Amino acid sequence: MTSFNVAIVGGGPGCLALMDMISMDRLRQLQMNLVGIADIDADAPALKKAKSLNIYTTHDYRNLFNLEDLNLIIELTGNPQVSRELQREKPSKVQVMDHTVARLFWDVLRLEEEKLKAQQEGEERLEAEREARRQRKTAEGILHGTPIPMFVLNRDHKIVFWNKAVENLTGFPAGEMIGTNRHWEPFFPQKRQILADLIIDGDLEKIRELYREMHLRRSPIVEGAFEAEHYFAHLGKNGTYLYFNAAPIKDDSGAVQGAIVTYQDFSERVRMTEEIRRREAFVQNLIENSIDGIIATDARGKIVIFNRGATRMLGYGPEEILGKMKYQEILSRGTAKVVRTAFYGSEYGPPGKIIDMEIEGRKKDGDSIPLRFSGTLLYEKGQEVGSVVFIQDLREIHRLQKEKEQAQRMAAIGRTVAGLAHYIKNILNGLRGGAYVIDSAMSKQDLDLTKKGWDMVERNIDQISNIVTDMLIYSSDRKPRYERIDPNEIVTGILELMQDRAGLSRVVLVPELGKGLGKVAMDRTAVHRALLNLVSNAIDACTLEGIVKGNALVRIMTDKPSGWGVRFRVIDNGTGIERETREKLFKDFYTTKGYKGTGLGLPVTQKIAKEHGGDLSFETEPGKGTTFTLLLPEGEPRSDD
Amino acid sequence: MSRKILIVDDDPDVVLFLSTVLQDHGFEALDARNGQEGFEKTTAERPDLILLDLMMPEKSGISLLNDLKSDEDLARIPVIMVTGVSGETGIDLEHFFKKPASGDTGDAVPRPDGYIEKPVDPQRLLKLVQELLD
Numbered sequence: 043m044t045s046f047n048v049a050i051v052g053g054g055p056g057c058l059a060l061m062d063m064i065s066m067d068r069l070r071q072l073q074m075n076l077v078g079i080a081d082i083d084a085d086a087p088a089l090k091k092a093k094s095l096n097i098y099t100t101h102d103y104r105n106l107f108n109l110e111d112l113n114l115i116i117e118l119t120g121n122p123q124v125s126r127e128l129q130r131e132k133p134s135k136v137q138v139m140d141h142t143v144a145r146l147f148w149d150v151l152r153l154e155e156e157k158l159k160a161q162q163e164g165e166e167r168l169e170a171e172r173e174a175r176r177q178r179k180t181a182e183g184i185l186h187g188t189p190i191p192m193f194v195l196n197r198d199h200k201i202v203f204w205n206k207a208v209e210n211l212t213g214f215p216a217g218e219m220i221g222t223n224r225h226w227e228p229f230f231p232q233k234r235q236i237l238a239d240l241i242i243d244g245d246l247e248k249i250r251e252l253y254r255e256m257h258l259r260r261s262p263i264v265e266g267a268f269e270a271e272h273y274f275a276h277l278g279k280n281g282t283y284l285y286f287n288a289a290p291i292k293d294d295s296g297a298v299q300g301a302i303v304t305y306q307d308f309s310e311r312v313r314m315t316e317e318i319r320r321r322e323a324f325v326q327n328l329i330e331n332s333i334d335g336i337i338a339t340d341a342r343g344k345i346v347i348f349n350r351g352a353t354r355m356l357g358y359g360p361e362e363i364l365g366k367m368k369y370q371e372i373l374s375r376g377t378a379k380v381v382r383t384a385f386y387g388s389e390y391g392p393p394g395k396i397i398d399m400e401i402e403g404r405k406k407d408g409d410s411i412p413l414r415f416s417g418t419l420l421y422e423k424g425q426e427v428g429s430v431v432f433i434q435d436l437r438e439i440h441r442l443q444k445e446k447e448q449a450q451r452m453a454a455i456g457r458t459v460a461g462l463a464h465y466i467k468n469i470l471n472g473l474r475g476g477a478y479v480i481d482s483a484m485s486k487q488d489l490d491l492t493k494k495g496w497d498m499v500e501r502n503i504d505q506i507s508n509i510v511t512d513m514l515i516y517s518s519d520r521k522p523r524y525e526r527i528d529p530n531e532i533v534t535g536i537l538e539l540m541q542d543r544a545g546l547s548r549v550v551l552v553p554e555l556g557k558g559l560g561k562v563a564m565d566r567t568a569v570h571r572a573l574l575n576l577v578s579n580a581i582d583a584c585t586l587e588g589i590v591k592g593n594a595l596v597r598i599m600t601d602k603p604s605g606w607g608v609r610f611r612v613i614d615n616g617t618g619i620e621r622e623t624r625e626k627l628f629k630d631f632y633t634t635k636g637y638k639g640t641g642l643g644l645p646v647t648q649k650i651a652k653e654h655g656g657d658l659s660f661e662t663e664p665g666k667g668t669t670f671t672l673l674l675p676e677g678e679p680r681s682d683d
Numbered sequence: 684m685s686r687k688i689l690i691v692d693d694d695p696d697v698v699l700f701l702s703t704v705l706q707d708h709g710f711e712a713l714d715a716r717n718g719q720e721g722f723e724k725t726t727a728e729r730p731d732l733i734l735l736d737l738m739m740p741e742k743s744g745i746s747l748l749n750d751l752k753s754d755e756d757l758a759r760i761p762v763i764m765v766t767g768v769s770g771e772t773g774i775d776l777e778h779f780f781k782k783p784a785s786g787d788t789g790d791a792v793p794r795p796d797g798y799i800e801k802p803v804d805p806q807r808l809l810k811l812v813q814e815l816l817d
Contacts, residue, residue: 471802475700478805482703491703498696546695 045073049106051128052119052141053081053088053099060116060144061091063151078106104131112136116144191305194291195238199223202300211305212277225303231276237268237288238301264289266298271308283309335413335433341426343368355413355435357406374404385419385429394419400436412436444519451517454645465509472502511571512642515649522565522653524678529562529569529600529608530555536573537598540581547585549594551577556600562607563678564654572650572658573598575643576612576670583616583668606656607676611669618664627660647672686816689730690714691721691747692765697801701734701765704805710812718747725757732815734808735795737766752793761796761815765803 048064050057057079064074079092080103089099100106103124106115115132117125117140125140132138139147182203185192191208193201200223204216212228219225226236240249250258253270261267267289275281285306290298329336335352339345348363356372363372370378384390384399391397396417403413417431479495482488537553544551577596584594599611619627628648644658651658655675662668688710690701702712713728715721725733733751737744744764751757797811 467802472696474802475696479699479703482707486707494699495703498699501696 045075046114047075047077047109047112048114048116049078049080049109049112050076050088051080051103051106051115051117051124052121053079053083053086053092054118055087056118056141056144056148057086057088058091060118060148061088077112078109080106103128107131107133107136114139117141118144191307192303193219193225194300194302195223195225195242196300197242197298199239199242201225203302208305211282211307229274229277236303237270237286238303241266241268241288241290241301242298244298261287261289266290266292278309281309282307283312333434335435336430337369337433338420338428338430339369340428345369345372346428347430352433355405355411355433356403372404374402374410377401377403381415381417385417394421396431403433414439448519455513455517462509466506469502469505469509472505473499476502508574509642511567512575512646515568515571516642516646520653522568522650522678524563525566526561526563527566527569529559529564529610529674532566532570532573533598533600533610535570536577539574540577543578544581544596547581547594549581549584549596552595552597554597554599556602559600559602559608562674562676564607564674565650568650568653569674572647572672573610573612575647576610576672579643579670580612580614580616580668583614583618585616603673605676607674610672610674612672613667613669615667618666618668619660619662620664624662628658685709685711686731687711687713687728688732688734688812689721689724689728690734691716691718691744692734692736693717694736697736697765697803701803701808704803704808705812708809718743721747722750725751725760730760732812733760733762734765735762737764748795749793763808763811763815764795764798766798766800 050060061076064076076092076097078098078100079088080100081089082101083089084101092099098109103115106112112133113135114137115128117128117138119125120141125138128138128140185203186205188205189207191211192203192205193208194203196202200221201219202221204214204219206216209215214224214228225238226233229236235243235248235252237249237253240246240252249268253268256270256272258268258270261269264287267287269285269287271283271285273281273283277284285308286303287305288301288303291300291302293299329347329349332349332351335355336347336349337345337352338347344365345363345367346365348358348360353359358367358372369381373381381396381399381401384396386393390399396415399415401413401415403411405411412435414434414436415431416433417429419426420428420430476495476499479498480492481495483491483495533553533555537551540551577598580596584596593615595613595615597611597613599609599613601609601611603609627644648658651672651674657673658670659673660668660670686709688705690698690705690712692698692701692714693716698714698716702714705712713724713730715724721733721735724730735744735748748762748764751760751762796815799808799811
């Protein structure tokens with residue numbers, strides 16, 4: 043809408059009122075601009091006002107005709123003479139509204155204004171109602187959506203509100219519950235009054251009677267409300283622990299109009315507590331029944347855990363230790379100091395830890411006991427709050443270890459008895475044959491044959507001697523009887539012994555003896571035995587399948603690698619060892635030689651190496667040959683008993 | 684002229700024992716240490732009987748037996764299998780060797796003419812040898 047320029051003639055009270063209307067918000071939409079006012083009286087009130095608003099004023103209405111873009115002149119003088127003159131003299135494009143029309147217009151405007159005002163008030167009231175409804179809705183929505191299970195009973199004990207959370211808790215949907223008095227049903231197996239019912243009835247006595255056992259207390263926050271907690275076995279799959287609160291709903295006069303009940307499910311917490319208790323009991327059990335001794339201290343160093351294992355090893359009962367004694371009092375003073383140093387140092391694991399330290403403990407009766415000691419300092423937020431240590435009776439460990447090894451060897455011997463029987467039977471056949479040959483030779487006075495027969499008997503006696511030696515070495519728990527010997531001396535002895543047999547098998551024995559080896563501490567009989575086994579195996583490897591190649595060679599080498607006392611190497615160019623055989627070589631009594639082998643040779647040799655703190659290893663290539671290496675340490679190994 | 688008997692065995696003790704037994708009873712004893720040597724000596728010496736060890740290196744007793752029995756000339760030489768294995772292997776050799784050799788069943792394994800178990804009883808051996816040579 044284009045703007046509409048108006049001038050008024052007559053600056054009395056009507057003009058003032060019109061000015062106010064024009065400036066009113068609603069009429070501003072008309073885009074009516076007041077551009078001038080004329081009155082012959084210079085003191086007319088509207089003239090003053092117009093001046094203050096910077097609107098053009100004049101004493102002669104004719105001056106108004108010159109205003110640019112004037113559209114309308116409103117005559118409010120009430121003088122018909124002025125009205126006529128204006129009609130006659132005004133420029134043609136300007137309209138004139140005389141005071142009679144203006145009056146009518148005025149009344150219409152006033153009416154319109156009244157109507158608008160009334161309408162506006164009505165809308166405001168409606169809006170307020172809507173807002174109230176919205177708020178109520180919102181509040182209900184919040185209560186519906188809240189994770190706190192709740193429901194509301196009215197004065198007649200009927201359910202008027204049953205939210206989503208209580209639906210979830212009970213499994214009873216609102217649709218079934220609203221308007222009924224079935225609120226007891228999810229919680230109890232038979233109908234009874236619940237706390238909310240009693241609050242509505244104001245029956246305090248019954249509240250106390252029914253809820254005494256359920257930790258009943260008054261709400262510290264809401265007047266007239268009660269709280270309680272109970273395990274509802276009937277509710278949920280495994281029953282439910284609920285805390286609940288029932289509060290009265292009162293009107294303005296203070297009369298009870300209903301009650302609201304809220305719940306809190308703390309089953310999870312109860313279950314967690316139970317789980318923690320169960321785990322604690324498990325850990326307690328673990329500590330108590332551990333074969334290791336377990337001792338723990340608090341921040342002041344007082345012993346707070348002392349399990350049965352510790353009691354067994356040290357002789358103290360927990361009652362004389364717990365909360366009373368410190369490490370220093372059960373270890374000797376010197377040992378306690380050593381342990382302390384070890385805890386803070388890094389010799390036995392990182393600082394704060396001790397891993398497998400061997401210490402001398404002291405029992406209650408004063409006897410000392412060798413212990414394996416492991417432990418850790420306990421920290422909380424960087425603060426040392428105690429320690430826990432694990433002790434093992436070393437004597438027991440050693441004994442168990444030895445028993446186990448012994449049992450394994452015995453089991454192995456048991457497995458090989460059948461094989462041995464054949465082996466021995468074979469030797470017996472040899473002896474019997476030798477006896478026959480000698481018999482025959484003697485009757486023929488054949489000295490040469492006697493010699494042959496006697497050799498046969500001797501060879502078989504040697505074999506018996508060997509197997510007996512092997513079995514003794516293998517089955518017994520022996521320590522090497524050390525003497526300082528030139529390793530080459532042993533090799534030379536073996537060469538002499540095996541030369542004949544090698545010759546018979548057409549195998550050449552080649553000694554390659556290192557010079558200046560010096561004397562090395564070893565058990566002469568055992569090392570001799572070990573080498574004999576290796577050389578004997580090497581000869582067998584060259585002849586086992588009868589493949590005596592052009593030059594069947596067994597080299598026996600000695601030298602001294604750094605860090606070791608001596609290295610013996612027995613190198614053959616025989617059959618080599620197949621992959622599947624390699625794995626069984628040391629593990630079991632195993633032989634590839636049929637009734638000619640006992641399966642004892644290598645286990646025995648390995649045992650000898652171990653007893654010396656040495657090492658036995660081999661390299662082999664099927665069809666090419668095998669090298670066995672026996673390493674012995676420089677000095678006698680430190681005794682660990 | 685005394686009969687020649689070839690002993691094929693890798694164990695020198697067995698060779699010495701068996702040859703003593705045989706020599707004491709008027710036989711000439713030859714020996715070979717493995718199957719290969721056994722075949723060569725059989726060809727060269729034409730023994731009247733062969734004592735053959737079943738478990739032997741290089742060429743097993745069975746393999747030599749096979750060679751001998753498939754050779755037109757050598758097949759007629761009686762072979763006594765000397766075994767030490769039946770105890771260890773659980774193979775019922777007695778049953779195995781006593782089964783008639785029959786080509787028509789497709790069974791290619793040849794049969795020895797006799798067999799004796801270790802330890803060899805001299806009397807039993809001599810009896811068996813006599814039977815086969817007569």
